[in-house]
Amino acid sequence: MKKVSVIIPIYNVEQYLTKCLESVINQTYKNLEIICVNDCSSDNSYTILEEYFQKDNRIKIIYREKNGGLSAARNSGLDVATGEYIYFIDSDDWIGLDYIDGMVKAIEKANTDIVLNTNIQSVDKNIITPFKWYRYSKKLTEGEYLNTENAVNKSHVMIWTHLYKRSFLDKYNLKFPEGYIHEDEYFQHISKIRCDKIFCFYGSSYYYRQHPQSIMAMRKNRVLPNVKIINLLFDFYEQNEFLKQNNIYLYIIDTLSEVSNAEEFEFANKTAKRIVDEKSRFYFSDFERFKLKLLADSTSFNEFKQKCCKNIRIAYMRKTLMQKPKVSVIIPIYNVEQYLRKCLDSVCNQTLEDIEIICINDCSPDNSLEILKEYQKNDNRIKIIDFNENKGSAVARNTGMEQAKGEYIGFIDPDDWIDLDFYEKLYNKAKDCSSDLVIGNIKTVLNKKEIKNNNDFQIFSKERVFYGLFQLGLYKRDLLSKYSIKFLEGCMIGEDRLLPIKACYYTRNFQIVEDVFYNQLTRDNSATKNINERKILDFIRSTKLVIEFLNSVQMNERKKTVIVNSFWTNLLCYINTANSSYINHLCDLILYFGDLQNIQFLNQFDFELIQKIKEMDLVTIKKVVQKSMQKRAVDMVRSLNINKKGR
Numbered sequence: 001m002k003k004v005s006v007i008i009p010i011y012n013v014e015q016y017l018t019k020c021l022e023s024v025i026n027q028t029y030k031n032l033e034i035i036c037v038n039d040c041s042s043d044n045s046y047t048i049l050e051e052y053f054q055k056d057n058r059i060k061i062i063y064r065e066k067n068g069g070l071s072a073a074r075n076s077g078l079d080v081a082t083g084e085y086i087y088f089i090d091s092d093d094w095i096g097l098d099y100i101d102g103m104v105k106a107i108e109k110a111n112t113d114i115v116l117n118t119n120i121q122s123v124d125k126n127i128i129t130p131f132k133w134y135r136y137s138k139k140l141t142e143g144e145y146l147n148t149e150n151a152v153n154k155s156h157v158m159i160w161t162h163l164y165k166r167s168f169l170d171k172y173n174l175k176f177p178e179g180y181i182h183e184d185e186y187f188q189h190i191s192k193i194r195c196d197k198i199f200c201f202y203g204s205s206y207y208y209r210q211h212p213q214s215i216m217a218m219r220k221n222r223v224l225p226n227v228k229i230i231n232l233l234f235d236f237y238e239q240n241e242f243l244k245q246n247n248i249y250l251y252i253i254d255t256l257s258e259v260s261n262a263e264e265f266e267f268a269n270k271t272a273k274r275i276v277d278e279k280s281r282f283y284f285s286d287f288e289r290f291k292l293k294l295l296a297d298s299t300s301f302n303e304f305k306q307k308c309c310k311n312i313r314i315a316y317m318r319k320t321l322m323q324k325p326k327v328s329v330i331i332p333i334y335n336v337e338q339y340l341r342k343c344l345d346s347v348c349n350q351t352l353e354d355i356e357i358i359c360i361n362d363c364s365p366d367n368s369l370e371i372l373k374e375y376q377k378n379d380n381r382i383k384i385i386d387f388n389e390n391k392g393s394a395v396a397r398n399t400g401m402e403q404a405k406g407e408y409i410g411f412i413d414p415d416d417w418i419d420l421d422f423y424e425k426l427y428n429k430a431k432d433c434s435s436d437l438v439i440g441n442i443k444t445v446l447n448k449k450e451i452k453n454n455n456d457f458q459i460f461s462k463e464r465v466f467y468g469l470f471q472l473g474l475y476k477r478d479l480l481s482k483y484s485i486k487f488l489e490g491c492m493i494g495e496d497r498l499l500p501i502k503a504c505y506y507t508r509n510f511q512i513v514e515d516v517f518y519n520q521l522t523r524d525n526s527a528t529k530n531i532n533e534r535k536i537l538d539f540i541r542s543t544k545l546v547i548e549f550l551n552s553v554q555m556n557e558r559k560k561t562v563i564v565n566s567f568w569t570n571l572l573c574y575i576n577t578a579n580s581s582y583i584n585h586l587c588d589l590i591l592y593f594g595d596l597q598n599i600q601f602l603n604q605f606d607f608e609l610i611q612k613i614k615e616m617d618l619v620t621i622k623k624v625v626q627k628s629m630q631k632r633a634v635d636m637v638r639s640l641n642i643n644k645k646g647r
Helices: 017-025 045-055 069-080 099-110 148-154 166-171 183-194 223-239 247-256 262-275 278-282 286-297 301-322 340-348 368-378 393-403 422-432 455-463 477-482 498-507 533-552 557-576 583-594 604-615 618-646
Strands: 004-010 032-038 059-063 085-088 114-117 120-124 127-130 145-147 162-165 197-201 206-210 327-333 355-361 382-386 408-411 437-446 449-452 473-476 510-521
Touching: 004 017, 004 069, 004 099, 017 032, 017 045, 032 045, 032 069, 045 059, 059 069, 069 085, 085 099, 085 166, 099 114, 099 162, 099 197, 162 166, 166 183, 262 286, 262 301, 327 340, 327 393, 327 422, 340 355, 340 368, 355 368, 355 393, 368 382, 382 393, 408 422, 408 477, 422 437, 422 473, 422 510, 437 498, 473 477, 473 498, 477 498, 498 510, 498 533, 533 557, 533 583, 557 583, 557 618, 583 604, 583 618, 604 618
Parallel strands: 004 032, 004 085, 032 059, 114 197, 120 206, 327 355, 327 408, 355 382, 437 510
Antiparallel strands: 085 162, 114 162, 120 127, 145 197, 408 473, 437 449, 437 473
């Protein structure tokens, strides 16, 4: 078991230090060297350190004679560290008990110099919420490898979510620049440029505490240190001929736009003049270059302020009004407080950031609306539509479609969740192939067990039809609008069945992305469970509408058969669990199928059922249905085996 050196810089954190130390010394990974650097604390931090030093011989204390800041403290820890791995944690934060164990396993499995744990929780007044990512920090995917270029472009600068090989840090003599605030931003940029690849994973949580005394919470004196860091980075880039598009440029825009006084303006003005040249056209949009040029051309802070008020705001408003999101995500919500956070986390943290999230609260009597409002405070992409009466999921989704402004529309149910790169992969595929419809894959989660449902794809690929779970699709908004494709209102079951079929028919060109998943939770109280007569009537209504549509359009008979066959299979499942109160309705639907022409979907038992349905009692009907279902299951297994042999 390799040793991990945990470096903790400490300055006046008596209120938080105990929780931090407890989280480290109680790690499931025991081979630790815990280096506590006391940076001349004037409170009781020293006393607390001494107490823990007596309890745990893995703790080493470094006492600095004068306060040097975070950079000097961390460098002091690096100077004495003997572990094969280096990990930094801030003394006012804490980590999950298996955090370091997960980091070590990840770095050894991936064989990289740096690993990044993307699981960050924000702690504000003891309220824990998912960390809100900076605009210039892209959301990362579980299991993703970052090379030199996209590591700088996509990953964030927080030092405490990374584990480093000490040999890597020693090789390039990587240290923190002393005398600067936000020193980790420089360290992270340089280390990621030097590293061939970084492995990203989602492990145990890092709990980042926000409080008024933290550096990131303090607006005062923020711009000047950031501008100094920017200039350090540019010095390094120019010396090493590493001027590539990465998040330093967005970071520059964010920093320089916050200039608020004459002193800050002087530094920012010089930096802007340095940046605004011919090279910058590769890094900045026209709008961003416009803002930088205003700053560079201004001769005083007052002049810059006046230009900003008049020009930047107008330009920004125009830009905002002209833009439309790439994807509108529509979420109908009713009584799902138990599941909603997981759903929203998966959507808010999508790697595709240019989305709008339309949440329709269908008059939920639980705390779903309060959860929505909580998330909306942290993410302005969330739009809430609040119904004053329950109208059903179809009306909710249709209302969301009417409000949507995105180029494409996606749907997700509030008790489900999606892979973090779900919409990015679907959208990129849609754009690359000029497709109006792109379909992802699905995992069904039953009793916390995941089942990959790949069978549908064999049908999709072979017959080029889409009749399955509509949430897998990303739909061109113009397509849905042009053909008035909507959900069937007034139905508890089957309201969504016609939408994917119509979309697939009218696009005539859809693509499949098999390596990204929609995670569907199967639960006992879902709408498709607890079947009653009302739901059976809705099922019959939606089935007949699908059949009517298929018979009204010019569709290949084989494709038509595949779709009808899937509805027939659903019918058999309902009959198998039917009771006497609604069996007559299902029998009428059986006879309706029997009247269809030119559709070859029947086996011997299906044919017998249709021919003799009026003469059978409920017990006999169920026996015939069970035989038919068994025959279909055998045929499916045979088909799968044939497909496997053919690969």
